[in-house]
Amino acid sequence: MEIARRCIYCDHDAPESSPAIIMPFVAHRALGYAAVEITPDWGLRDVPVGPCQARCNTLHCPRCGGLFMDLRFGEPELSALYADYRGPAYTALRERYEPGYVQRNEALGRLSHAMAVESQFRGRLPDRPRILDWGGDDGRNTPFRITADCCHIVDISGKETLPGTQAITPALALAGDYDLVVLSHVLEHLSSPISLLEKIAPLTGRGALLYIEVPYEKLMGELARGNTSALWQSKRHWHEHVNFFSRAALEALITRAGLDVKQLVERQDSPESSVLCAICSNATA
Numbered sequence: 001m002e003i004a005r006r007c008i009y010c011d012h013d014a015p016e017s018s019p020a021i022i023m024p025f026v027a028h029r030a031l032g033y034a035a036v037e038i039t040p041d042w043g044l045r046d047v048p049v050g051p052c053q054a055r056c057n058t059l060h061c062p063r064c065g066g067l068f069m070d071l072r073f074g075e076p077e078l079s080a081l082y083a084d085y086r087g088p089a090y091t092a093l094r095e096r097y098e099p100g101y102v103q104r105n106e107a108l109g110r111l112s113h114a115m116a117v118e119s120q121f122r123g124r125l126p127d128r129p130r131i132l133d134w135g136g137d138d139g140r141n142t143p144f145r146i147t148a149d150c151c152h153i154v155d156i157s158g159k160e161t162l163p164g165t166q167a168i169t170p171a172l173a174l175a176g177d178y179d180l181v182v183l184s185h186v187l188e189h190l191s192s193p194i195s196l197l198e199k200i201a202p203l204t205g206r207g208a209l210l211y212i213e214v215p216y217e218k219l220m221g222e223l224a225r226g227n228t229s230a231l232w233q234s235k236r237h238w239h240e241h242v243n244f245f246s247r248a249a250l251e252a253l254i255t256r257a258g259l260d261v262k263q264l265v266e267r268q269d270s271p272e273s274s275v276l277c278a279i280c281s282n283a284t285a
């Protein structure tokens with residue numbers, strides 16, 4: 001694990017900092033820090049009794065406007081958090097810390113927006129494209145899954161993937177040849193989004209387009225519209241999304257990885273939910 005000292009998007013060397021906490025479910029599952037109450041029998045002379053949360057800081061980049069948690073999980077913590085994602089152990093622990101999670105999660109319905117994504121690629125891809133969905137879960141949201149010539153999925157969860165798709169290793173994927181690489185709802189979870197983009201960039205050198213989709217969190221929309229520059233300090237807790245993207249932050253990250261942004265748009269899926277969608281290509285293409 002590391003503490004970030006620079007902007008994880010544009011590499012600015014002086015992000016601003018404000019106190020926050022890691023949500024108890026994430027602290028427990030990723031770090032093994034179960035919620036705890038400090039009681040008088042701890043015998044701590046100078047520490048007040050009461051519930052104790054895992055601390056972190058919110059960092060804000062004054063140049064690109066991106067927000068992120070300063071604590072950057074390593075491989076063991078990310079594996080602990082995401083292994084068998086939304087499986088029985090994950091769900092039981094989350095329900096314990098966040099009562100009503102199961103019901104809310106089911107109500108959300110995990111609507112697929114594959115068709116909305118596909119419409120952005122009209123005329124840009126072959127009729128039967130070769131698709132790589134990095135972080136594609138079981139393939140249920142993979143665009144072009146039905147018409148694809150091949151549909152490969154790389155995912156940390158280890159789940160079985162849907163018929164017509166094939167789960168492959170990261171090494172095989174990076175050696176592959178694709179028309180479209182999909183990175184949808186992945187980068188907001190990663191400690192080092194630039195590392196993954198740099199790894200994937202060579203695939204675009206072989207002709208693939210890269211599609212990136214990240215949540216456009218409500219606070220980021222408010223920051224973009226608002227004129228109170230201190231609003232970012234209202235981000236007092238961090239859950240699974242450890243990176244909150246502004247448009248400029250996403251653009252800076254993509255450019256740093258040696259990619260060109262061909263299109264960057266906001267898509268509003270419901271009154272409460274928006275995403276940023278970017279189509280990228282190799283900068284030298």
Ligand SMILES: [Zn+2]
Nearest residue numbers: 007010061064
């Ligand atoms: Zn920045």
